[in-house]
Amino acid sequence: MIILISLTTVLFAAGQREIKPDPVRTVTWWHPNSGLAGQATQAMVQAFNSTVGAEKNIRVEAVYQGKANDVLTKAKAILQSDSRRDLPDLAQLDGAAVLDIRDVDALIPMEDLALSDGYDLDAILEAARLSVTYKDKMIAMPFNSSTILLYYNKTAFDQGGIARAPRTLDELAVTAQALVQKDARGNVIRSGFANVPTTYELIAWLGQQNHLSYITDQENGHAGNPTRVLFHENGTMVNFLTKWKALYDTGALENLTSDRNGAFASGRTAMIVASTSNLTTILSMVGDRFEVGVANFPMVDEHATGGVNVGGGAIWAFDNGSGNRDAAWEFVKFASSGEQQLAWHIATGYFPIHRDTYSLPAFEEHIAKNPLFKVAIDQLMQSNPQLQGIWVPSAYQIYYAFQTGILKMLTENRSPEETSRALEAEINGYFAEYLRMQGQ
Amino acid sequence: MNRHWKHSLKPYLLILPALFLAGLFAYRPFVITLLNSLYTVSINGQRIAFVGLDNFRRLFVNESFQTSLSNTLRFTLYFVPVNVFICLSAALLSHREGKLATLNQICFFLPMAVGLSSAMMILKMIFNPFIGIVNQLLGISVEWFNNPNAAMALLVIAGVYLDIGIKFLLLHAALRNIPANLVEVATLEGANPLQLFKYLQLPLIAPTLVFVLATNIKDAMLISSPVLILTEGGPFRSTQTLVYQMYLEGFKSGNYAMGSAIATVVFFLTFLLLLALLQIERRRVYYQ
């Protein structure tokens, strides 16, 4: 009897799968947008469903899947288990996902979808388009694009008589020193600048040197699997580390790895570098405690004119056997259009990736009222569009390798040369592991 | 004849589910893990080529792994005594009569009602260095997530919080199982609380204590979920533990060979530690 009950419950459990009957074509879109971005996502989907969607009998269903990493994990799991029908039609993934996704059979390169609809790819900002280009083909649609900025406490600047934001790392060192505040016992209560370089920041700091430098071979992984790093042999890492060490030696740098927004907003540090997508949050957190200023991401030196790269995520299309390709493309076209990108930008602070947005009167109005956003946009326009992010395996481990390596250099007094070489060895090791796993 | 045959088959059938599960989810994966650690494994989980101990060789020179190993052993070293001390203190201090004592006891096993991720998220918020309540209440400004030592301490705190509920219950029950007359006699003979503990309570709760120690060691060596939610291995890998690295390599990077190698190392280390514990127990613990 017990066995019978157990058996029935087992069968019941095994059969618990989702069933979805559908007359209208439903396009599923997995995304990691929460908070303000989440609301903007809902708004965009609703706008589509009630206009283009209603016309063409398409319904978009946006599913929040956790952080960008989690969306990837889910997608990967399905890809590995070879059950395509479980794939979403669209997934919003970030740079760390590229390696796992770009070569899969189930991926539909966005360029194919665009060209078959007669879409003009030049309408997309070149830097954004190149950020998702692999072997000269645009394989996804840039979506939640951002770059990095220098955020500074303008009130503190005014108090310290500092007229403008630092442009280079050398200037940063000087400015930071002037902003350090100590209490009666000599403890630092406000540091000048708080940061430990992340991969994202290093892409800019290394890549911008000499107007364009590659960090790995294969054009930073955009032309094929990277086999080795170039940042040591082309000297960009040593150059950067030397400047960074000098910054640290002034005593104004705080090695803060987490919660830099909180540190800045609470006045614990006077300057940080952070993504443009943090702007709205930081402004809300700071409130009226002090005035926030933003400036271009500091250059490593006077020759580092490459600017910054476009980071953030993109929308990828999958073939899950549902025949929804065209429907999915309709939504992607909608989401990346001039007006929608404007709405998206206003709500989230992410970059409009469509050229048309920039000439909309509503856009100019918005920028006039929010000059801080203008800084980010100008910075991107001045940057070299060839400066692209790196598509590498073991992104997590590499991130930690950079952070730990740099920390060791600063606290154990290692030389930039030594550190750069060690990083080269470690990261090349990860590349080798990856290639080995491919059977090469 | 037929009935006899069916009758003697019966016990085997009854334990079949358990055996099947043991085989499918314990022994088979164990063998597979061991095997995978000796091969190069493709991103789809296929064993490509036999490489013997090569994976282990590369693993042991990997700085990240050395960090994981050191972190995990250090965590075990900190966590086990601290946890035993706190849980035992909780049990001893509330081992009295009265309504207040009952209230204390309830407080001590209440954390068991808080799920793992709930507890971790609460801790993540209250230990935030800038807007968290702990720094505020204690009047300090410890960088819980940016200072390696503080982060390790936080991990220990998290571990204790997750464990105190059940361990308190076990130790509390063990104390109560000590025959009251023994306690009376000892007290009458003039034993003070310290002597009472050392010579009467400790030996008599020793078996439970050993059980607590064994599970604590096992849990500490395998710690992963708090790392995942609270610190993600940071800062600077200072809280990266073995199982967390296994998750990163095996699951995130798809490097099954390395993940399996790490799993094998964890298994053997834990096994050795527990064996050592059992040796100590054999020599020192009294059973009734």
Add this chain to the structure above:
Amino acid sequence: MKSLKAILATILSLIIVFPIAYSLSASFFSWADFTAIPARLLPSQPTFENYIRAFRETNLEQFLLNSLITASLGMMLRMTISITAAYTFTFFNFKGRDILFILIVATMLLPSDTLLLANYTTIRALRLTDTYLGIISTSLLAPAHIFMLRQYFKTVSGEYREAAIIEGCSDTRFLTLLLIPISKAVVVTLAIHSFSTIFNDYLWPLLVTNKASMRTIQVGLTMLGFSENFDYGPQFAAITVLMTPVLVAFILMHKPIQESVSTRFTGR
């Protein structure tokens, strides 16, 4: 001495209870309260908005349902398997009994966390990802429980069973009508433990579920994902919703819980 113990115990218990109390208070915080510096203990203006948002913006009920179903299902199956196995090992005499018993109990030494990758591959191959069965599969075998149950059953004399069999009582009836009622305390404890182990499991359900609709509450909670902007409110509301029934149950049932944890099975 007594009062010193009382004072220390109370201090320690307040520290232990503090995070729980704080989360209750925080569930009524507004966003400004969370990001306030200096940090606040109590909400400035208590609001129910977090609760509303938690349920409206996420699939909280679904997560909770998934957790409850998997935990209950898992508990029932686990107890069935464990009790049946323990019973068989205690009262039957068959060839290889001791070896098979050790084989099952020895799996205690193989911590499932080290076998995660291999088990995940198995579940994937069996196409059990995103199913309740997949989630509970690795928790169905409880070697420690089988061990404890057998220890306990051994104290029941084999003569009872023989007498019952002679009287025509089947094994099943003996088990359900006699043995289990006698062992109520143990069974209840192990059942509660099984339930909470499966309910609290985090890493395994994370790996095994992809669909949002199949997520358990432990995984779902961390994905409420508002922590990037310090929008912790809905998370705390969800945590409180999750905690409260269990807390209340624990407080009300504290006596049976404490008494059921006997040391019979851990050694002494």
